[in-house]
Amino acid sequence: MREVFVIGSGMIPFGRFPQLMLEDFAGKAVSEALSDSGVDRKQIGMAVFSTSNGGRVAGQRVLRELSLTGMPIVNVENACAGGGTSLHVGWMAVASGLHDVVLVVGMEKMEKGLIPPNPGEYESFLGKTLPAKYALRASKHMQRYGLTKEQLAMVSVKNHRAGALNPNAHYQEEVTLEQVLLSRPVAEPLTLLQCCPTTDGAAALIIASAEVARRVGQKPVRIAASVLKSGIYRNPAKGQSASDDDLAERAGLAAYEMAGMQPSDVNVAEVHDAFTIGEILAYENLGFCPRGEGGRLVEEGVTSLGGRLPVNPSGGRLSLGHPLGATGVAQVVELSRQLQARSGARQVGGAKTALAHVQGGSTPGIGTGAATVHILTV
Amino acid sequence: MTTKTEKVEASTKIRPRIGRWEVDDHNEVALLGTRCAACGEVAFPEHQICVNCGSESTEVVRIKGPATLRNYTIVHQLPPGYERPWVVGYGEFDGQLSVLAPIVAASRDELHEGLSLSLCVGVTKVDDDGEEMYSYQFTPTKA
Structure with a gap:
């Protein structure tokens, strides 16, 4: 397997676009990622798109507007984990040696x-x-571990505070605990x-082999x-x-093993906070704290900007917004820019390792359909 | 003995596959689940292939209450067709399996972990075309 790098990122400010189609706005994220990467558009060997509501051949419809077709285009659906899944598919294509440069797009x-x-x-x-x-997951956690309503609410306060610093966030206003x-x-x-609110948006990444990554402008993120x-x-x-919980735990363990890392190596993370409890459980499932202590982690400010392990510096799903298929890609846009020290007022100082986690697709009997975990380093 | 599913199966509408149940002459409700001959896992709704071990050797079992309330939520925002607020929760049957169902005729004060729940059948949703859609439900066990 070859090493794979993020060499370019792009996203549009998330929001509500009732008058627009995917074809109208997703291309802007692609163009930004392309110019950010410095690669020639002809170098793109493959494109992977993620959307749950976008209909048939959504990727082709978007790239047609950019006159950027002809290569293999894969359209992925995996609910809230769709964006992470499209990155995984693109990663496989580069890691396997089949393609040197792949475009990954999430949109919804x-x-x-x-x-x-x-x-x-x-x-x-x-x-x-x-x-x-x-x-139901929250009520179980409250009964078993004494998680409080206030601790849950603090996740929203924290993420809105970060979102207020993100010009791409859907809601850029702080909220109080009350x-x-x-x-x-x-x-x-x-x-x-x-x-999370209902939000439209698109995000894009250019990923590439080490050889290509060495030749381009941006500091590559592995x-x-x-x-x-x-x-x-x-x-x-x-x-x-x-x-x-089992799903997130298995995905996290496999990711740490692949990276040869521990949870304590992570400096900044984006986790699936479609609902506040999701973030608390992610802390525990991904090993950021022992089982039952997620509430304390947010209360003590460990996961706030300025804390030991800032989580969801983008504002998370709660403030940035959660356009399903776009989310997993937007997380990696945020984290790769954090690792490149390009995040302005919400920059996590000295971050070298980042983790992105999405999961979703409620499926009776197996809980959740899909989860992805990505670990990025510089 | 009647099964609500007979009526359901005669309809051409796509129905949520919530699982089958029976009501006996004493008005006692049993859920129809499956037990795996290989590993003993009990599943509801029925699964011809065991959810736990993948064995194809399963047989129908009747799951009867009372169940024990594990956790619940009072739901305020729902699609059209439900009473509001609407309570759903997990009832656990003898350490064998937990089943999600609406919890009806329960006051906010009596809802707590460990509450004994009995199975009953009632209207869960009124469909877009006005049809009352029934399901199994939980209600606090009467002394």
């Missing part, structure tokens, strides 16, 4: 309100909406400001690990960990 236009369930997702018929799924706790309940204990896993059946009634 979201419907307002709750994400409608898949027809086969029977638990949602019973009333388990997506926020309810996370609320505002979070008193916003309307969606699925208890989760309130509205603990649930992809030290790229891992994709799917959920498996677990039975908590028999004392096994829940499928959702």
Whole structure:
């Protein structure tokens, strides 16, 4: 396997674009990534796109606008983990030696309100909406480990504070603990400001072999690990960990092993905070703290900007926004720029190693459909 | 004995595959699950291939209450067709498996981990075309 590097990144400011199609805005992220990388557009050997709502041949429709077709274009769907999955597919293509330069794009236009369930997702018929799924995980954590409502809300306060420093964030305003706790309940204990907004957006990366990376302008960021896993059946009634936690844990362990690293090597991370509890559980599943101590980690400021391990410096899904297929790519845009010391007011000083985690696709019996973990180093 | 699923199977609509249940002459509700002959895992809804070990040797079992409430959430934002707020939670059957179901006729005060739950059947959703859609539900066990 060859080493793979991120050599260019681009994204558009996330927001709501009711009048626009993917074809109207995703190309801007591609153009920015291309010029950031300094590679000639003719060098792109393959493109991988991720979208859940984008319809058929979405990547071709976007690249046609840029007169950039002819090479293999793969369209990936893996729910909230789609962006991470498209990076994994691109990574495989470069690592295997098949292509030297690959374009990876995540993009999405979201419907307002709750994400409608898949027809086969029977638990949602019973009333388990997506926020309810996370609320159930929160209530279990509160019972078992004493996680408090305030600690949950602090995740939202922290991420909005970071998002306020990110010109690409959908919501660039700080919120107070009181505002979070008193916003309307969606699925208890989760309130509205603990649930990601519905956001449109696009993000793009150019990834390449070491040989290409040596010749271009930007400081290359090495992809030290790229891992994709799917959920498996677990039975908590028999004392096994829940499928959702098991999935993130397996993906994290495999990534640390591939990178030859430990959780303590990570300087900055982007994790899946579609709901506040998601971030708390990610701390624990990815080994940032022991099981049950995620609430304390956020309360003590460890994961705030300026803390020992800043998490979601982009503002996370809660403030940057969560256009499903775009999210995993946007995380790596943020983290590669952090490692290149290009993040302005939200720069994590001296960051050398970063971790990106997304997971999603609620699937009864196996918890979550897909998760990816990427580790980046400079 | 009647099974709600007979009516469901006669319809041409795509239905959520929430699993089958039976109501006996004493109005007791049982869920129809499967037990694996190889590893003993009990699953609900039924799985012809064992969810735990992949064996194709499974047999139908009846899962009866009471169950023990493990965790729940009071849901305020739902698609059209549900009562609001709506409570869903996991009931655990004898350390064998947990089942997610709506929890009905329970006051906020009595909802806590360890609460004994009985199975019942009721309307969970009124569909877009006005049809009442039934499912298994939990309700606090009466003394």
